[in-house]
Every structure is written in structure tokens, then in C-alpha cells.
Amino acid sequence: MRAPLSSFGPFSGPICGPIFGPVSGLALAAALLIGPFSGLVSSAALAEEVDKTSEAYQVANIVAASQEDGVYYTEDGVPTYSIKEDGTVDWLTYSGFRRYHSECHVCHGPEGEGSSYAPALKKSAIDLDYYSFVDVVTNGRTKVNAAENSVMPAFGTNANVMCYLNDIYVYLKARGMDAVPRGRPAKKEGKPDAIREAENACLGG
Ligand code: HEC
Numbered sequence: 219m220r221a222p223l224s225s226f227g228p229f230s231g232p233i234c235g236p237i238f239g240p241v242s243g244l245a246l247a248a249a250l251l252i253g254p255f256s257g258l259v260s261s262a263a264l265a266e267e268v269d270k271t272s273e274a275y276q277v278a279n280i281v282a283a284s285q286e287d288g289v290y291y292t293e294d295g296v297p298t299y300s301i302k303e304d305g306t307v308d309w310l311t312y313s314g315f316r317r318y319h320s321e322c323h324v325c326h327g328p329e330g331e332g333s334s335y336a337p338a339l340k341k342s343a344i345d346l347d348y349y350s351f352v353d354v355v356t357n358g359r360t361k362v363n364a365a366e367n368s369v370m371p372a373f374g375t376n377a378n379v380m381c382y383l384n385d386i387y388v389y390l391k392a393r394g395m396d397a398v399p400r401g402r403p404a405k406k407e408g409k410p411d412a413i414r415e416a417e418n419a420c421l422g423g
Pocket of ligand 1: 325379
């Protein structure tokens, strides 16, 4: 099953509802289950370290197996980046760089490097699977214990985030794999018409 474009996020039920619905529902249920224990065991301790060099991980999450309308997908249908030998990045990676730095960096630090307040998302994009990543951004997450009161806001109704969620995810994954250097990508693929149309529909709807 192919993951939908972020542009079709929660803003277009017919396309995304059946796909996102059950998945984020499950993830949310899992979050609720973990909830009561978060004071005892930090969620970081629960998250398993991912071997990002393993073939299984690469095939499922990294290696672009197909391209449609300028968006690259892995064999598992998860959006991913594509970077040419001369450093030209796909549109989503470039767009994600910009969107990340307008919506997320204040808490998560520049270029996904993390801050004293919020985790390094370039690592999260590798350690969390795509659906968990989307779930946290959509529904938010709060961790409260004696030492900290840490809140990730829910962005589910913020079109400036939800319409660019795949972009942000793909950019952070490229950062996490060291596929792009820090800074604004110098060379990028042109913006595909299909992405422009989906973006307009998402922002307008
Ligand atoms: C107001 C500050 C703030 C902003 C803005 C913010 N975050 Fe967060 N985010 C946090 C905090 C704090 C956490 C850790 C929450 C916890 O401890 O459960 C977090 C956690 C996350 C996680 C889970 C990371 C992990 O490894 O488990 C993801 C994914 C995430 N944020 C994505 C985003 C994205 C994408 C944006 C921009 C659209 C964003 N955040 C904007 C504060 C913020």
C-alpha cells in the first residue's frame, strides 16, 4: 500500500481517510497504552535503536524504488528522498528544508539537530517508522514526569504543517542518513505540476 502524499493529509478525507484512519487510530491507541507508564520509563528507552545500514531498513525506508509526479517512494510505499550524484535534491527534500525551518526548528533546533528542549528529528525520522512520525505530528505527544513537562503540540489542523508533512519527513530522513549536508540545498529538481496542484488543493480545502 502506498502512503498518500502529505498534501492529501487529513484535509481530504476521501483519499486519505481509509489509509490513514486505521493506522493512526492504532498508533494513537498504542500511545494511550504507553501513556500511564511514561513517568516510569521514558519513551526514548522504549524506542528501539534502528540499524539504518541493514538491508531490510534500507529497502523499507530509504531506497527509492519508484517515482510518481516528482515524489519518490520505497518498495513499501513510504515517501523517501532522491539525491543525485551532483547533489541535486528532489523537490520534497528541498521543500522540507524550508518547511521544517518555518514550523519546527524553534523547538527541534536547526536542521533537525535537536535542542535541550526537543529531540533531534533527524534521528527520529530514522528511528520512528513513517506512520508513527506522522501520528506524533498530527496528534501531538505530552510527556510529564517529575523531571520534565515536555509537550509536542498537535499539528493536525495546521495546514502549513499537514500539507507539507511528507516534505518535512523526507528532508529529515535525508539529514538522518547524512545524504544532504547542513544548509539550504543548492540544487533541486523543478517543482512538479502535480505537487503544485496537490498543494493548492490541500491549502485551499
Ligand atoms: C513548541 C515546541 C515544538 C514544536 C514547534 C515542534 N515540536 Fe515536535 N516535539 C516537541 C517536544 C518537546 C517533543 C518531545 C515530546 C515527548 O517528550 O514526548 C517533540 C517530539 C516530536 C516527535 C517525536 C520524536 C521522537 O523521537 O519520538 C516528532 C516526530 C516531532 N516532534 C515532530 C515535529 C515536527 C515535524 C514539527 C514541525 C512541524 C515539530 N515537531 C514542532 C516540541 C515541539
